[in-house]
Amino acid sequence: MRLLLGENNNIQELRNFTKWLLKIGDGLAGNTTDSESIVHIPSNILVKNFETALDDLIDFIYPDMLSNLFVENYFKDRTILAPTLDCVIDVNDKMTVGLPGQERVYLSSGFVCAEEKNIKFELDAFSPEILNGINCSGLPPHKLVVKVGAPVMLLRNIDQTNGLCNGTRMQVRRMRNYVIECKTLTGNKVGSIVLILRLNLILNNEILPVRFQRRQFPIIMSFAMTINTSQGQTLSKVRIYLLRLVFTYGQLYVVLSRVTSKDGLRVLLQDHGHLKDNCTMNVVYRDVFESL
Template sequence: MRLSLGENNNIQELRNFAEWLLKIGDGLAGDAIDGESIVHIPSDILIKKSETALDDLIDFVYPDILSNLSIENYFKDRVILAPTLDCVTDVNNKMTAGLLGQERVYLSSDSVCAEEGNMEFELDAFSPEILNGINCSGLPPHKLVLKVDAPVMLLQNIDQTNGLCNGTRCKLEEWKIM
């Protein structure tokens, strides 16, 4: 992550903020109680809980998003960090819904190849509802909604020699039938 000076910042404020962020990331900020920490966030950077809090955050980080989709570094220079994967899903869904154009929905596989031994147990333990509800790092969601101009990030190495590696950010340019 890169921090840059805003209009009203000074270099010492930026250094203090960067050190505070690093302490949070290293687990050194806050009071540790039973393996958990309580971190006090300054009120001037806290987004208050409201009906429009997520919209306000997206508008702040990605101002005038529809007009800036064609700018090459627009998404590269911005990011929303989220504490849980459920929050990431909410942000992604909200941002995708705000993009113009037709969406395409891709669903994951939701069945298990059961072995002969404990087939009934496996079918009960891995029902489609359970498989569709899995939300963990490194896996796309069960329902992936995409639109043209949407930014996407690769989760696996597809073709390293051509730069299609885990973490590569791309933008969907157009739908092509393969």
């Protein structure tokens, strides 16, 4: 459906690309072993891996960024996708540093939620320093570095009527002590000016033994985003930074199927161990389909 929205002049190429995507989604592409298969990435969407490959990938997705910083729709339908939060943070930090102007740092406050199951030892064990060091998908960082012109993404549903939903992308216009002014780039209120305030955000993560609350602006930088976060997004230009192999069911299909045209897709593979330079892993549990 996304490919039908784009400009695809070569119908046969479009059909071949669509069939390839569907095979990846069904786990039929490449050499299948149980739930994992090795997939060959076509050379015409593959970025060669060398020392400056990441810089070139950034230049591909954000050409002449400083000249187009406030051009309407420049950030709207382009991004870099990566499988892990660490990769995303590295790219976002690198891009933010390259923006002109003075940065502003917003620090969060946080504490463990007082519940019956949180015994006193656990409450004392999670000091503010430990809580501040926790970075999880869907949670803004303790140290939020913001610059005017930077694209950001909303992490909570604030006002669905006015288009302020989880996943809405915006661009920073002004920064104050208690509010950040942004312009919406996606959703049903594109172009509207909104004010983002700090919220009390409670993290529900089964990995952590306790629930804790972080008071912070509910946004993160969105030069790059995780593959899981990109679900539901439709983009015209996507650069995929696979520093590590995908590791969850259907993750490769999700990241490859965000684009409206094959011409808008490029993939950079790095450090994939024993795999060839043009191959990556796909994780699909075939028994799910066989049981239908």
